Each structure stands twice: as C-alpha cells, then as structure tokens.
Amino acid sequence: MQTLNQSLQEKANQMLKLIKSSFYNEKETKQALADFILNEEILSMNKECARFEASFAAKQGRKHAVYVSNGSVADFLLVQSLMNQGVFKKGDKIGFSALTWPTNVMPLIQLGLIPVAIDCELDTLNVSPQKLSEYISDLKGLFLTNVLGFSDDISGIRALCEQYGVVLIEDNCESLGSKVGDTLLGNFSLAATFSFFVGHHMSTIEGGMIVTDDDELHEYLVMGRAHGWDRNLSPDAQQRLRSGAKVDDFYAKYTFYDIASNFRPTEINGFIGNTQMPYWDEIVGKRADNFRKYSEAMSANQDFYQYDLSHMEIVSNFSMPIICKTPELATLYRQRFADAGVEIRPVIAGNMTKQPFYQKYVDDREARPNSDLVHANGFYFGNNPELTDEEIALLCGLLGK
Ligand SMILES: Cc1ncc(COP(=O)(O)O)c(C=O)c1O
Structure with missing residues (x-):
C-alpha cells in the first residue's frame, strides 16, 4: 500500500492545488x-x-x-x-x-x-x-x-x-x-x-x-x-x-x-x-460562497469538529481547515484527499510554542491543547475564487462520511 507521502508526491503534478493562479484574472x-x-x-x-x-x-x-x-x-x-x-x-x-x-x-x-x-x-x-x-x-x-x-x-x-x-x-x-x-x-x-x-x-x-x-x-x-x-x-x-x-x-x-x-x-x-x-468584492464574495458550500458539506459529517461562526456576517478564507475528531480519522481523510489529487497541508503551522524556533528562544512549556489538536488532527485544502463547479463538487464530496 502506498504511504501518504508517496501518494502526495506522485500526484503533485496533477493536483487541485492550494494556489491556483498568481493573480485574479x-x-x-x-x-x-x-x-x-x-x-x-x-x-x-x-x-x-x-x-x-x-x-x-x-x-x-x-x-x-x-x-x-x-x-x-x-x-x-x-x-x-x-x-x-x-x-x-x-x-x-x-x-x-x-x-x-x-x-x-x-x-x-x-x-x-x-x-x-x-x-x-x-x-x-x-x-x-x-x-x-x-x-x-x-x-x-x-x-x-x-x-x-x-x-x-x-x-x-x-x-x-x-x-x-x-x-x-x-x-x-x-x-x-x-x-x-x-x-x-x-x-x-x-x-x-x-x-x-x-x-x-x-x-x-x-x-x-x-x-x-x-x-x-x-x-x-x-x-x-x-x-x-x-x-x-x-x-x-x-x-x-x-x-x-x-x-x-x-x-x-x-x-x-x-x-x-x-x-x-x-x-x-x-x-x-x-x-x-x-476585484475585491468578487474575490471575497466567491470565497465566501465556496466557504458556505464547504461548510454545508462538512456539517453533515460528525467525524469533524464543527465550527460556530454564526456571529459572522461574511466568512472569506483562502483555504478550508478541517479538524478531525481523532488522529486515525485525520489519517483517513488526508489519504482520501491525496488519493483524489487534492493538495492539502497542515493548518497554518500548528501550536507556535511547539516550533523549534520558539523552544530555542522562549522558555514556555505550558499546554495549549486545542492548538495541538488542530495540528495533530487537522489539514486544509484550497478555497480560491476560480474553482469550477466541478472542483467544488469534488471537494464537497470528499467531505462526506
Ligand atoms: C497570520 C499570518 N501572518 C503573517 C503572514 C506573513 O505574510 P507573508 O507571507 O506575506 O510574509 C502570514 C502568511 O501566510 C500569515 O498567515
């Protein structure tokens, strides 16, 4: 069986990439x-x-x-x-x-x-x-x-x-x-x-x-x-x-x-x-629309932690974070996205206090359990304004149980 690293590597050239273009238009x-x-x-x-x-x-x-x-x-x-x-x-x-x-x-x-x-x-x-x-x-x-x-x-x-x-x-x-x-x-x-x-x-x-x-x-x-x-x-x-x-x-x-x-x-x-x-309004609007579709797809799946952003009028992001309930589920969904040729990555850079540069210069070993969990169980894929309906449908499909 292929490892996640191998399948990521092999699919690198045919991927639905995190960054689709250098500029809008x-x-x-x-x-x-x-x-x-x-x-x-x-x-x-x-x-x-x-x-x-x-x-x-x-x-x-x-x-x-x-x-x-x-x-x-x-x-x-x-x-x-x-x-x-x-x-x-x-x-x-x-x-x-x-x-x-x-x-x-x-x-x-x-x-x-x-x-x-x-x-x-x-x-x-x-x-x-x-x-x-x-x-x-x-x-x-x-x-x-x-x-x-x-x-x-x-x-x-x-x-x-x-x-x-x-x-x-x-x-x-x-x-x-x-x-x-x-x-x-x-x-x-x-x-x-x-x-x-x-x-x-x-x-x-x-x-x-x-x-x-x-x-x-x-x-x-x-x-x-x-x-x-x-x-x-x-x-x-x-x-x-x-x-x-x-x-x-x-x-x-x-x-x-x-x-x-x-x-x-x-x-x-x-x-x-x-x-x-x-293009500001168009870019923000399309990302917000995509976010709504992703959210709807993920809300039906209890393998993921759900977001509560009801206080927000507009959510416009450039990538969609998914936090799985267990590390095993994270492995499963990361593999599923990689197999479908979708580029994914860790959620930003995880808990900063665990990064080598931070440990070198700051004496702080206090726990930040939620940021650790996001790093351990999370991944994100792209949300950009030039995704096609087909691509959005593929991504939403991958969020199903
Ligand atoms: C929260 C945050 N701050 C700062 C930066 C740095 O921006 P730049 O890549 O333009 O240096 C980034 C980059 O992605 C970021 O996510």
Missing part, C-alpha cells in the same frame, strides 16, 4: 503588467504604491494604509513602530494566538518583547475572550491573528482589552473581507496587517499592508518603512521633525529619526495591487 493582469513595465520610467516605490494605499484605506474603511514588501514585514514594522512610539517597551508581555504563522510572533522575540501564547477555541480556531481572560492582567498588548477568515467574539476581545488597557493589534493576513456584523476584520484594533502573497485573498506576488486611524502611528510606520528618514512624510511633519532636531536643508534628507529598515515595495507590486483592487 491572471492573463489580463500579466498583459497589463508587461505593458506597464515597458512604459514606466520609475519602478521604485512611487505613485502606483501611493494610489494602492489610498484605495486600500478607503475600501477597508481606515484613515491610513502603509504598503510594504510582504505580510511578515508588515507584522515586524507594526511592532517596531509601536516601540519607536513608546507604546510598547522592551520586556513588555504581548499576547498572541498560539495558532498562527511564525512571522506573527517572531517580531516580538526579535524586538525584546515577551510573547505569551494564547490557545484557540475548537469551534472558531481563534482566541476567545474566555481564553484571553486567563492572561490579560499581565499583558501590555495583544497581537491577535484572525485565523483563516474566522474570528471568535472579537468585540468581546476588544472590550476586554479596553477594560485592562491592553493595546490590541490584528494580524489580518488571512482574513481580508471577512466581517463580524458590519465591521470588517482588521478594523477592531489600533492597527492591522495584511498579506498579498500569492494565494492570499488578493495577490501582488509579494506585498503587505498596515492600516490604522492613528496619525502619529502612521508617521512612525512611514519612517520605519524607509530608513528612518522623513522623506515620505507630509511637509508639516517634516518641518516639525527638522526644527525639533535643528536640521537645516542641506542635512534634512540624510537625517534619520528612528529605528528602521528598508521594507518598501516596488511600483511593480503597487501596479498589480491597483489591477486587483476592483
């Missing part, structure tokens, strides 16, 4: 991109990036959006900027979702903060107010991940953070377009990050965004994205900084005000972002 987008490159003189960050930021901020309903080179850097820059601003200080304890992506928590370690992993609920895969309440009195901040288009009671989480003076920020890299009530995920906090890596809701090949309504944080983000200089700030902000530091015009362009790096995107990414923005 790929052919037209690539043609437009080729024309743009041929005709555009400036390809470093310029007006296309600025236009993408403005339309993203407007669509998300936030005052500011800062475009960067990827979602990981968006996470890093947000934390760095909060430290530059004095909101977080070295040694502060910052909560995060145990079930997340490594570059969500790595910046906390890199920047001398103390990460505190919070377990998820099995019916939402997200941190709940109940789980948060076990840790909240120790925390200065919470970097909450909205996992795979889902959320728990995020209004309750926000209320708890307000009550305890905990600064809430969201990693929304997996949840563009999902809504609780009439509020988009990414709008429950001081600031939120997004990823535009291929396969995420909207792709700019690589790319990330940080949104906020806070003018001061926005200035720190803009400086932190590019060397710590003031060149991308408003004339008023430049004037304020230059007179504060007593810098004359000769030195102004080469004065560096805070800790930074170079996290800029290119005009190529900005241009792609502008081609994809008009």
Whole structure:
C-alpha cells in the first residue's frame, strides 16, 4: 500500500492545488503588467504604491494604509513602530494566538518583547475572550491573528482589552473581507496587517499592508518603512521633525529619526495591487460562497469538529481547515484527499510554542491543547475564487462520511 507521502508526491503534478493562479484574472493582469513595465520610467516605490494605499484605506474603511514588501514585514514594522512610539517597551508581555504563522510572533522575540501564547477555541480556531481572560492582567498588548477568515467574539476581545488597557493589534493576513456584523476584520484594533502573497485573498506576488486611524502611528510606520528618514512624510511633519532636531536643508534628507529598515515595495507590486483592487468584492464574495458550500458539506459529517461562526456576517478564507475528531480519522481523510489529487497541508503551522524556533528562544512549556489538536488532527485544502463547479463538487464530496 502506498504511504501518504508517496501518494502526495506522485500526484503533485496533477493536483487541485492550494494556489491556483498568481493573480485574479491572471492573463489580463500579466498583459497589463508587461505593458506597464515597458512604459514606466520609475519602478521604485512611487505613485502606483501611493494610489494602492489610498484605495486600500478607503475600501477597508481606515484613515491610513502603509504598503510594504510582504505580510511578515508588515507584522515586524507594526511592532517596531509601536516601540519607536513608546507604546510598547522592551520586556513588555504581548499576547498572541498560539495558532498562527511564525512571522506573527517572531517580531516580538526579535524586538525584546515577551510573547505569551494564547490557545484557540475548537469551534472558531481563534482566541476567545474566555481564553484571553486567563492572561490579560499581565499583558501590555495583544497581537491577535484572525485565523483563516474566522474570528471568535472579537468585540468581546476588544472590550476586554479596553477594560485592562491592553493595546490590541490584528494580524489580518488571512482574513481580508471577512466581517463580524458590519465591521470588517482588521478594523477592531489600533492597527492591522495584511498579506498579498500569492494565494492570499488578493495577490501582488509579494506585498503587505498596515492600516490604522492613528496619525502619529502612521508617521512612525512611514519612517520605519524607509530608513528612518522623513522623506515620505507630509511637509508639516517634516518641518516639525527638522526644527525639533535643528536640521537645516542641506542635512534634512540624510537625517534619520528612528529605528528602521528598508521594507518598501516596488511600483511593480503597487501596479498589480491597483489591477486587483476592483476585484475585491468578487474575490471575497466567491470565497465566501465556496466557504458556505464547504461548510454545508462538512456539517453533515460528525467525524469533524464543527465550527460556530454564526456571529459572522461574511466568512472569506483562502483555504478550508478541517479538524478531525481523532488522529486515525485525520489519517483517513488526508489519504482520501491525496488519493483524489487534492493538495492539502497542515493548518497554518500548528501550536507556535511547539516550533523549534520558539523552544530555542522562549522558555514556555505550558499546554495549549486545542492548538495541538488542530495540528495533530487537522489539514486544509484550497478555497480560491476560480474553482469550477466541478472542483467544488469534488471537494464537497470528499467531505462526506
Ligand atoms: C497570520 C499570518 N501572518 C503573517 C503572514 C506573513 O505574510 P507573508 O507571507 O506575506 O510574509 C502570514 C502568511 O501566510 C500569515 O498567515
């Protein structure tokens, strides 16, 4: 009998892949991109990036959006900027979702903060107010991940953070377009990050965004994205900084005000972002429709843990997590999907505290049983807007008992 690894390997070339295309409407987008490159003189960050930021901020309903080179850097820059601003200080304890992506928590370690992993609920895969309440009195901040288009009671989480003076920020890299009530995920906090890596809701090949309504944080983000200089700030902000530091015009362009790096995107990414923005509703809507069909199919099968997302107006994810009740069932369903030529993978990266990098740098052996169970018994397959009816039917069929 073939092992799971062998059948995964053999089917790799004929698979229903997790990532179906580089962009939505790929052919037209690539043609437009080729024309743009041929005709555009400036390809470093310029007006296309600025236009993408403005339309993203407007669509998300936030005052500011800062475009960067990827979602990981968006996470890093947000934390760095909060430290530059004095909101977080070295040694502060910052909560995060145990079930997340490594570059969500790595910046906390890199920047001398103390990460505190919070377990998820099995019916939402997200941190709940109940789980948060076990840790909240120790925390200065919470970097909450909205996992795979889902959320728990995020209004309750926000209320708890307000009550305890905990600064809430969201990693929304997996949840563009999902809504609780009439509020988009990414709008429950001081600031939120997004990823535009291929396969995420909207792709700019690589790319990330940080949104906020806070003018001061926005200035720190803009400086932190590019060397710590003031060149991308408003004339008023430049004037304020230059007179504060007593810098004359000769030195102004080469004065560096805070800790930074170079996290800029290119005009190529900005241009792609502008081609994809008009598809936002279509992309989110189709993923939400697919999610509804997957949910209906899985709800008839008691081999899986069921989700309770009734509080969510829109659930739009880029892949569908399935958590089996036992490890044996997980083996059975993973094999079934692999045999049908459907690419699957673990659910994000499991319990972060079990990852080698975390164990190397953080002394934390506390149990997070639900995140462990998601890792041990889970898998996910793709949800993208260009799946055919036939493909959706195949995937729903595989979810049957
Ligand atoms: C929750 C979360 N945060 C951050 C990232 C990093 O985004 P990027 O791949 O654009 O670096 C990801 C990537 O998938 C993610 O899932």
